[in-house]
Amino acid sequence: MEKVWANINAVLIADDPKTFVTRRISETNLEFGGIRGDRHFGITSKADSRQPMYPRGTEILNRRQITIVSVEELDRIAEELGVEAVLPEWLGANLLITGYPELTKLPMGSRILFKSGAGLICMGENQPCTLPGDEIQKHFDDHEKLSIRFVRAGYKRRGIVCAVESPGIIHENDEVQILVNNFKNPMQ
Amino acid sequence: MEKVWANINAVLIADDPKTFVTRRISETNLEFGGIRGDRHFGITSKADSRQPMYPRGTEILNRRQITIVSVEELDRIAEELGVEAVLPEWLGANLLITGYPELTKLPMGSRILFKSGAGLICMGENQPCTLPGDEIQKHFDDHEKLSIRFVRAGYKRRGIVCAVESPGIIHENDEVQILVNNFKNPMQ
Numbered sequence: 001m002e003k004v005w006a007n008i009n010a011v012l013i014a015d016d017p018k019t020f021v022t023r024r025i026s027e028t029n030l031e032f033g034g035i036r037g038d039r040h041f042g043i044t045s046k047a048d049s050r051q052p053m054y055p056r057g058t059e060i061l062n063r064r065q066i067t068i069v070s071v072e073e074l075d076r077i078a079e080e081l082g083v084e085a086v087l088p089e090w091l092g093a094n095l096l097i098t099g100y101p102e103l104t105k106l107p108m109g110s111r112i113l114f115k116s117g118a119g120l121i122c123m124g125e126n127q128p129c130t131l132p133g134d135e136i137q138k139h140f141d142d143h144e145k146l147s148i149r150f151v152r153a154g155y156k157r158r159g160i161v162c163a164v165e166s167p168g169i170i171h172e173n174d175e176v177q178i179l180v181n182n183f184k185n186p187m188q
Numbered sequence: 189m190e191k192v193w194a195n196i197n198a199v200l201i202a203d204d205p206k207t208f209v210t211r212r213i214s215e216t217n218l219e220f221g222g223i224r225g226d227r228h229f230g231i232t233s234k235a236d237s238r239q240p241m242y243p244r245g246t247e248i249l250n251r252r253q254i255t256i257v258s259v260e261e262l263d264r265i266a267e268e269l270g271v272e273a274v275l276p277e278w279l280g281a282n283l284l285i286t287g288y289p290e291l292t293k294l295p296m297g298s299r300i301l302f303k304s305g306a307g308l309i310c311m312g313e314n315q316p317c318t319l320p321g322d323e324i325q326k327h328f329d330d331h332e333k334l335s336i337r338f339v340r341a342g343y344k345r346r347g348i349v350c351a352v353e354s355p356g357i358i359h360e361n362d363e364v365q366i367l368v369n370n371f372k373n374p375m376q
Contacts, residue, residue, distance in 0.1 A: 032231065032232060032249065043220065043231055044220060047354075050376035051376060053299055053301055053307065053367060054305075054307065054353075054354055055305075058305070058354055059354075059355075060307070060353050060354050061220065061309065061351055061352065061353045061354075063309075063376075064376065108296040108297055109296055109311075109312055111241055113241055117242075117243075117246070119241065119242065119248070121249065121251075123297075124297055124376065126376075127376065161376070163249055164249065165242075165248050165249045166235075166242055166246055166247075166248050166249075167247075179241055188238035188239060188251075188252065188312065188314075188315065188349070
């Protein structure tokens with residue numbers, strides 16, 4: 001089992017009901033269900049287009065509690081779009097991480113562990129949709145078609161979704177240990 | 189995304205506090221957390237030796253709500269042990285399935301969907317320990333070292349653990365649809 005140290009550059013919350021866009025906070029308490037007050041908080045959530053095997057609106061287990069993106073992958077998205085920067089806020093991310101460049105490839109079942117005892121479990125890759133692209137477009141009047149182009153630029157760079165496995169306080173600048181799940185000898 | 193039909197041969201519950209061994213029931217209601225009354229029921233559970241990244245006894249998200257084994261893999265275990273049969277009860281399984289022979293290889297994030305609307309999500313491979321082997325040994329006085337030999341015989345045949353993604357009634361002989369997660373184009 002590979003262990004990697006990484007750093008939490010930012011902690012963010014989507015607490016404005018009018019938008020999925022997040023804003024930075026210095027710290028938060030991870031609870032079972034995620035970040036209280038965030039639009040994705042909950043042990044359960046409603047099935048949407050991402051879970052077509054259930055009728056839309058069905059109450060299902062929420063595995064998309066916390067969204068994480070990496071500095072390195074956002075840089076590559078910005079580069080491909082030809083814009084100065086792509087901020088985690090515009091993607092609705094809850095955590096911005098650095099030191100694990102190919103975050104989107106982190107296998108399901110991997111852990112992200114904080115010194116407070118808080119722990120996240122990776123529930124898989126996030127898939128790009130056009131909403132973050134619409135948000136990016138708002139910030140770059142001199143560029144065109146960023147909304148559509150984001151879907152391609154964000155492919156396999158969009159980060160991951162996690163569930164809270166163990167509650168606890170987390171802060172910006174926390175060092176975290178990533179335990180990479182190895183399917184040959186899988187972790188439980 | 190591969191879709192496979194399979195059959196639920198048995199539904200079982202571990203409701204005797206003195207043992208992990210399960211007993212057959214004709215039907216049950218899957219709730220968020222699993223099967224009420226079963227020893228693994230709960231949205232959360234206590235960390236044990238399977239989650240060495242947390243102090244033992246820490247309250248963590250319960251991804252081991254429902255244990256599933258396949259008829260085909262139990263047959264192979266029995267064959268390797270040289271015994272007549274290995275029953276799902278002795279492994280503490282909650283579901284016995286047939287029609288998906290290499291169940292243990294079912295990737296994390298795959299779904300098992302029932303016609304009632306109930307749905308399970310695969311949280312990975314179960315790993316053999318000596319307890320089921322001890323139980324198997326009790327039934328075969330004329331064989332030796334089944335406890336230790338089970339760990340090897342059960343390797344990659346021990347089945348999977350699941351969480352309830354969508355509640356609902358399930359019955360023995362239910363037909364289920366298995367949606368196999370494909371990491372190239374992962375499901376959410």
